[in-house]
Amino acid sequence: MTITETQQEIISEFSMFEDWMDKYNYLIEMGKDMPKIDERYKTNNHLISGCQSRVWLHSELKEGKISFTADSDAVITKGIVNLLIRVFSGHTPEEILEANADFIDQIGLKDHLSPTRSNGLVSMLKQMKLYAQVYKLKQDN
Amino acid sequence: MTITETQQEIISEFSMFEDWMDKYNYLIEMGKDMPKIDERYKTNNHLISGCQSRVWLHSELKEGKISFTADSDAVITKGIVNLLIRVFSGHTPEEILEANADFIDQIGLKDHLSPTRSNGLVSMLKQMKLYAQVYKLKQDN
Amino acid sequence: MTKFTAGEMLELRAQFPALHQNVYGKPLVYLDNAATTQKPQSVIDRIVAYYSHENTNIHRGVHYLSQQATEAYENARKTVADFINAAVAHEIIFTRGTTESVNLLAGSLKQFLLQEGDSVLISGMEHHSNLVPWQQICLQNKTKLLVAELTNKGEIDLEQFKQLLSQKPKLVAITHISNALGTINPVKEMIRLAHDFGIPVLVDGAQSVAHTTVDVQDLDCDFFVFSGHKMFAPMGIGVLYAKTEWLEKMPPWQFGGEMVDQVSFEETTFNQLPFKFEAGTPYVAGVLGLEAAIKFIRQYDMKSLEAYENGIVRQALEMLQTIPGMRFIGEPIHRAGVISFVVDGTHPSDIGTLVDKMSVAVRTGHHCAQPVMTRFDVPGTVRASFAFYNTEEEVEKLVKAVEKAVSMLR
Amino acid sequence: MTKFTAGEMLELRAQFPALHQNVYGKPLVYLDNAATTQKPQSVIDRIVAYYSHENTNIHRGVHYLSQQATEAYENARKTVADFINAAVAHEIIFTRGTTESVNLLAGSLKQFLLQEGDSVLISGMEHHSNLVPWQQICLQNKTKLLVAELTNKGEIDLEQFKQLLSQKPKLVAITHISNALGTINPVKEMIRLAHDFGIPVLVDGAQSVAHTTVDVQDLDCDFFVFSGHKMFAPMGIGVLYAKTEWLEKMPPWQFGGEMVDQVSFEETTFNQLPFKFEAGTPYVAGVLGLEAAIKFIRQYDMKSLEAYENGIVRQALEMLQTIPGMRFIGEPIHRAGVISFVVDGTHPSDIGTLVDKMSVAVRTGHHCAQPVMTRFDVPGTVRASFAFYNTEEEVEKLVKAVEKAVSMLR
Numbered sequence A, B: 001m002t003i004t005e006t007q008q009e010i011i012s013e014f015s016m017f018e019d020w021m022d023k024y025n026y027l028i029e030m031g032k033d034m035p036k037i038d039e040r041y042k043t044n045n046h047l048i049s050g051c052q053s054r055v056w057l058h059s060e061l062k063e064g065k066i067s068f069t070a071d072s073d074a075v076i077t078k079g080i081v082n083l084l085i086r087v088f089s090g091h092t093p094e095e096i097l098e099a100n101a102d103f104i105d106q107i108g109l110k111d112h113l114s115p116t117r118s119n120g121l122v123s124m125l126k127q128m129k130l131y132a133q134v135y136k137l138k139q140d141n
Numbered sequence C, D: 001m002t003k004f005t006a007g008e009m010l011e012l013r014a015q016f017p018a019l020h021q022n023v024y025g026k027p028l029v030y031l032d033n034a035a036t037t038q039k040p041q042s043v044i045d046r047i048v049a050y051y052s053h054e055n056t057n058i059h060r061g062v063h064y065l066s067q068q069a070t071e072a073y074e075n076a077r078k079t080v081a082d083f084i085n086a087a088v089a090h091e092i093i094f095t096r097g098t099t100e101s102v103n104l105l106a107g108s109l110k111q112f113l114l115q116e117g118d119s120v121l122i123s124g125m126e127h128h129s130n131l132v133p134w135q136q137i138c139l140q141n142k143t144k145l146l147v148a149e150l151t152n153k154g155e156i157d158l159e160q161f162k163q164l165l166s167q168k169p170k171l172v173a174i175t176h177i178s179n180a181l182g183t184i185n186p187v188k189e190m191i192r193l194a195h196d197f198g199i200p201v202l203v204d205g206a207q208s209v210a211h212t213t214v215d216v217q218d219l220d221c222d223f224f225v226f227s228g229h230k231m232f233a234p235m236g237i238g239v240l241y242a243k244t245e246w247l248e249k250m251p252p253w254q255f256g257g258e259m260v261d262q263v264s265f266e267e268t269t270f271n272q273l274p275f276k277f278e279a280g281t282p283y284v285a286g287v288l289g290l291e292a293a294i295k296f297i298r299q300y301d302m303k304s305l306e307a308y309e310n311g312i313v314r315q316a317l318e319m320l321q322t323i324p325g326m327r328f329i330g331e332p333i334h335r336a337g338v339i340s341f342v343v344d345g346t347h348p349s350d351i352g353t354l355v356d357k358m359s360v361a362v363r364t365g366h367h368c369a370q371p372v373m374t375r376f377d378v379p380g381t382v383r384a385s386f387a388f389y390n391t392e393e394e395v396e397k398l399v400k401a402v403e404k405a406v407s408m409l410r
């Protein structure tokens, strides 16, 4: 699936929720289901700043595609990271750099997107794109 | 005349003015008419602080009574000092210390009495009372 | 002491427009009062009146508006002095808030009081604003920072405090009420102890002025600081109270505007108190707004307001503690309007996010008191903080919202 | 450029409630705009709306109100950045006003830029707020204060300025427009000259933002400071603009609140730009009021406002100079909305007192620029200062009032 297709899929999943409760229950679900990050990556180096809860993000390049793993001590945050990973993991640096994250808005999590939001969704997105940028530079050289 | 009597006299003089113009013309008049201070007293020592214009105040004790002389570079200020001198000069320290300056209010110069007023009528009054205090202490010793 | 009836409380509450709005379609339950309080209509009206008819720059102006506003400003200083029972009005220095007050004090004291080898004593529950300024000055001047430790209940360990006093720090800086724990410190007693060693004391009153009567002469503190916005007044205005003897010794910290007397390129002499410490155009509207807030509070009997608020807080504590896994951070004997907690198995920020969706505004995080979080080994807390306009109904909504959030998260 | 009609001007003027009041029974003629400007209704309304529905503490709050207000606050920062054409929003630091902005800068730069043997170059027409902070730091750090002299017309002597630059001061601090003389300095040219020597330049824009378009990138100044209250915004809010490269180098000046990142008792790391420099609870209402003032100004074509105001000032100059004994202090070729004068045989404070009784509000005294008074050997001046809401009729009233005052005093 392309990044856009995954985003579409998520949007249609979220469109089924009747109220905020369903939506957050689903996010919590996804937070709990997130694959565990390797414990050795839960270091300050992998910490994303600007979040009220701690978020660790790790990335690897395998056969030209980036895979992300992450963790957080807050479960809703984890749910949101999991969404991001589902969208972006398994794609090439170029694809990730070109993609937008408009689906966040469309699934009604826009308020989490504010640059001043303390749970730092923006910081996560930035960090993912930064990783993609770095891998791209490495490939280009 | 007692201090109170002079104040009464001034109040009745001012009661004749129809508007602020007459009143200020009179003050200006009195400013211009003020007896000259001895030039050697126009020093920083005699300067009253807190005035936008400069005011020099000098005092002498003669036969138990204080006489004040003063000058200012602003003529309205001078007029007001002249009023104060007319009221307080020639009286004993005790009389000056006991007297109030309510006539200022009654002749409609109350706004000049505000402690924050930059022409420093309050500072002048304070300084006059301070001189009286000092002479009283000297006498008592 | 007259007791407030529920009806009187609703009348008081009706005067705060911001409390009467919906958030996510339901009535806002505002429980973030330790961060900032809402403003009564009279405070808003005072600001409007000022800008509509009185606005001008003050001091040194000879024209009518300037005279009037100067007098209003200086009268407000007297009102503030009365409010905390300062001995004279010039002991009230207007600042932007608690943080600036502490910075002013630190910036001035470091020039003559806090030298290499000296020490400053703070407590383990200080807000960053009463911690980082001292810490940084200590770093600059090679002064030592002593910290009075907290008990497990979140109270200052008075025995250890006394031991630290015997090291003769040059200043004690302690909070009156902790914004992170709710603890009311026995400041009067602590000041007495410090004074026995001849040590001056700064009290951070940011959290106390809206909750209890403050009498700086009775406390006998040397310095007292607070913010208007936490006591129903506008933002951007605060107070540094200091005893005259200190203000006279203290060099100014900021320069320019009304705080000078004579200026030449070679030197400058400074104005008298309080102007020496108020550089730049004063924030007149803020000062008049602060006065309006004080007048608002004074319509009521402070003891009754306090008793009412304490009742609400007690109710909240009782109801919250029935939630399984509830852990209060800070269980002081004397508590003001702050309840900080975590719930086992949940993260504070998750609870905050969810109760927000239920229209309940609480704060989560470290509350600018990171060392407190470290001390109690939590990533942060959920903090519900109260003012005398909160109702029993709101407490019930808070508890329901937290219950629901916890059940969703587990 | 579209010209303003008298009708359009009256419509604009109608939006300022404070201009429509009587003083001593006659319509107020407000000509003290260099001290502070009046506020349009839209600014007052913005403050009311904020306190009525939006009030909250910002940053780090997860609840709805806090999110909304944080966004509004940060959007306002962008509006301000746009207004002076800063490259990025984080180059805008909110302060209490010009005075605090200069003190912040001085307090920060003295820690690494201004050392013993260095020098700072100011001009002979600086407001105390852009003079005393540098002077005091020079005294503390044994730095030299260089002063660019004024010509008899009240302009900076550019030849001497260039000579002083060759002494390689570490900083040039000059005013854009003199509040005491009305002089518009050729700051762009002066910045270019200073940069040729590699010297950074601070421009004091307190008097320029309300009168002309400011483009900090075009000027290429390193620092730019101004006050909200002099540009139709609330009191108590101001701005320090600095180029990113400087902000990154500069250590913070005040401590506490949002400006920290991690705090332990041993050390503190600071937050990123711009928060590093904004200690304590931000004055949100002031920032939103400043944004409203900018939006108000932007409804109009600034060039047209400027042209209109210049016309008023020209008219005032022409009419005033027919008064016998009139002496303008400052006769610069480029003048903004300030006219300073003395009249032979009269004292400025006497004129001020009398024209006030005729409902004309001017300022008299040294205008916080005592060295200018010394330079021109006057005890002070009468200063009439204009904004774009003043009218020709008001100019006529001013002139009549001064004439009458002079005739009474002679």
Ligand SMILES: Cc1ncc(COP(=O)(O)O)c(C=O)c1O
Binding pocket: C257, C280, C281, C282, D034, D035, D097, D098, D099, D100, D127, D129, D130, D175, D177, D178, D179, D204, D206, D207, D227, D368
């Ligand atoms: C040129 C100039 N600089 C600085 C200031 C100080 O501004 P504020 O008092 O708002 O800090 C003023 C205004 O008084 C001014 O005119």
Ligand SMILES: Cc1ncc(COP(=O)(O)O)c(C=O)c1O
Binding pocket: C034, C035, C096, C097, C098, C099, C100, C127, C129, C130, C175, C177, C178, C179, C204, C206, C207, C227, C368, D257, D280, D281, D282
């Ligand atoms: C105990 C305490 N001290 C200091 C502060 C700082 O106050 P402000 O941000 O108004 O300067 C606060 C509020 O945040 C506080 O609760």
